[in-house]
Every structure is written in structure tokens, then in C-alpha cells.
Amino acid sequence: MSVSIYHYNDYKEFYNAWVANQPREGFGEYRRLAQALNVSTTMVSQVFKGDKHLSLELASEMCDYLRLIEDETEYFLLLVDYNRAGSFKLQKHFLRQIKSRQEKSKKLETRVKANELSGEAKNTFYSNWVYSGVQMLVDTGKFNDAETLSQHLNLPRNHVQKVLDFLLDNNLLVESKGKLKLGMARTHVGSSSSLVTRHHMNWRIQSMTKLQQNRDEDFFYTGPMVLSHEVANWIRQELPSFVESMNAKLIPSPSETVRCLNIDFFEY
Structure with a gap:
């Protein structure tokens, strides 16, 4: 999450900042949240653009939707309590807890940079597809230890355990109540990074392996083509739009x- 919840005293301001940070500035986000909470879009709009407040029950569901880890969830619910408080005395009580948790988060941030891996850790993460592969598999909730992951990936258990240890040490995964979950740290490699070529190659090697398995649920397309410059330019412009539309559905x-x-898609 590139928007830190601990920078906010108001859960509405936090969510609206989170929305603005999504692809296409969060277009359609209120509708997606309403569907996730099983409420009307009007109700969501009245909360996050008006004076209404979430119930604690809906707030808890929203934490799952935002994929907040345990500490973030507790903080979000505290913000809801604070903003719903009916007296100045009760607000002061919750505000003291908010300030305490904010100070705690600052101390944590001095040990672990929450949103971005260090250069050395990035080099390790992008050295092999298995790091991001294990991270995503854990996020499905179906894999919670090295044994099940090694069986699924057909990799040695000790190798998978080292990958898990790295992900946990770098806050890419966290352990909460005996379960592995996504951590606050995020990874991104831009087109100008020296790691981007390795990142592409890692997953294309995996693609070649899967191609040989010929499974019905997979789809591969190779289309050498001769075409006009106009159509070639149109395809080049459409691909980023497709990725953007895909991400808008993928994230929530x-x-x-x-x-x-x-x-x-390249010229040769």
C-alpha cells in the first residue's frame, strides 16, 4: 500500500487518498467497495463524501477488502471509533490511542521501509521468479508453509523455506495468528531499472515451461504479422490501455x- 494509514486521523480521508492513488484515480472504486460490502453505492457515497459513518461491522469487512494486515485493521477500526465518538471526552480517549499507534508506526518505519525494498533486497527478489511466485501463492490463502508450497511448485523444501524467510524478513509477507499474509512492503521495477530485463526473462522462462504442459486452462498466442504502420501504432497504443483496465479489475x-x-509486441 503506497498510502500509509498511519498518516491519517480520519478513516474517510485515508480511504479517499487510497482511491486517488489507484489506477485511473480509482474510477468505479465506490461501486466496487459497495459490492464488496453488499451495500448501495449511494450509501458508500454518503459515508465517504458526507456525514454518515460506517458501522464497526462494515468497517471490519472493509479492512478485508483493502487487505489490511492485523495492525492496520486495528488502527482503521480505531479511526472509525474516533470519528463516531459522540462526546469530546470519548474523542480524546481514542485520539490518545491514535497518537500512540502513530508513534509506534514511526519506530517501525525506522527499521523497515514499508513501501519499498532496499536495493540489495530488490536484487534478490528479482533474481528469480520464485520470490514473487511464492508471495502471490501465499496471498490466495491456500498455502501457509514451505511444505505445501514446495509440493505445488515441485521445488526443494529447503529452497522454498529460504524464499519464505526472505519475504518475511523484508516485510513482503507477515505472520498473523499463525497465518501468512501479505505485508506492507511492495515491489516495483520500472522500465529504466537494470532489473527489468531479468524480471521479464524470469517469467518468460516460466511461460516456456508451461507451454510444454499444454493445459486447457492456459492460453498461448504467437502471431507474427504483416500490417500497416497505422494498425501497428493502434495496437501499441491499445496494449497499455488494456493493462490499465485489467489492473482496475485486478487490484480489488x-x-x-x-x-x-x-x-x-515488437518489430523485427
Whole structure:
């Protein structure tokens, strides 16, 4: 999450900042949240653009939707309590707790940079597809230890355990109540990074392996083509739009299955 919840005393301001940070500035986000909470879009709008407040029950469901970890969930519910408080005395009580948790988060941030991996950790993470692969598999909730992951991936258990240890040490995964979950740290490699070529190659090698298995649920397309410059430019412009539209649906969707999409379009 690139928007830190601990920077906010108002849960509405936090969520609206989170929305603004999503692809296409969160277009359609209120509708998606309403569907997740099983309430009307009007109700969501009245809460986050008006004076209404979430119930604690809906707030708890919203924490799951936002994929907040345990500490973030407790803080979000505290913000709801604070904003719903009916007296100045009660507000002061909750505000003291808010300030305490904010100070705690600052101390944590001095030990672990929450939103971005260090250069050395990035080099490790992008050295092999298995790091992001294990992270995504854990997010489905179906894999919670090295044994089940090693069986699924057909990799040595000790190797998978080292990957898990790395992800936990770098806050890419966290353990909460005996369960592994996504941590606050995030990874991104831009087109100008020296790691981007390795990132593409890692997953294309996996793609070649899956191609040989010829499974019905997979889809591969190779289309050498001769075409006009106009159509070639149109395809080049449409691909980023497709990725943007895909991400708008992908980000709020529940983690149920892990897939990899590789798109190659180039002139030769």
C-alpha cells in the first residue's frame, strides 16, 4: 500500500487518498467497495463524501477488502471509533490511542521501509521468479508453509523455506495468528531499472515451461504479422490501455488463483 494509514486521523480521508492513488484515480472504486460490502453505492457515497459513518461491522469487512494486515485493521477500526465518538471526552480517549499507534508506526518505519525494498533486497527478489511466485501463492490463502508450497511448485523444501524467510524478513509477507499474509512492503521495477530485463526473462522462462504442459486452462498466442504502420501504432497504443483496465479489475479482486500474463509486441 503506497498510502500509509498511519498518516491519517480520519478513516474517510485515508480511504479517499487510497482511491486517488489507484489506477485511473480509482474510477468505479465506490461501486466496487459497495459490492464488496453488499451495500448501495449511494450509501458508500454518503459515508465517504458526507456525514454518515460506517458501522464497526462494515468497517471490519472493509479492512478485508483493502487487505489490511492485523495492525492496520486495528488502527482503521480505531479511526472509525474516533470519528463516531459522540462526546469530546470519548474523542480524546481514542485520539490518545491514535497518537500512540502513530508513534509506534514511526519506530517501525525506522527499521523497515514499508513501501519499498532496499536495493540489495530488490536484487534478490528479482533474481528469480520464485520470490514473487511464492508471495502471490501465499496471498490466495491456500498455502501457509514451505511444505505445501514446495509440493505445488515441485521445488526443494529447503529452497522454498529460504524464499519464505526472505519475504518475511523484508516485510513482503507477515505472520498473523499463525497465518501468512501479505505485508506492507511492495515491489516495483520500472522500465529504466537494470532489473527489468531479468524480471521479464524470469517469467518468460516460466511461460516456456508451461507451454510444454499444454493445459486447457492456459492460453498461448504467437502471431507474427504483416500490417500497416497505422494498425501497428493502434495496437501499441491499445496494449497499455488494456493493462490499465485489467489492473482496475485486478487490484480489488479477491486472491483466488495465481496467473501470469506475458505480452510481447515488437518489430523485427
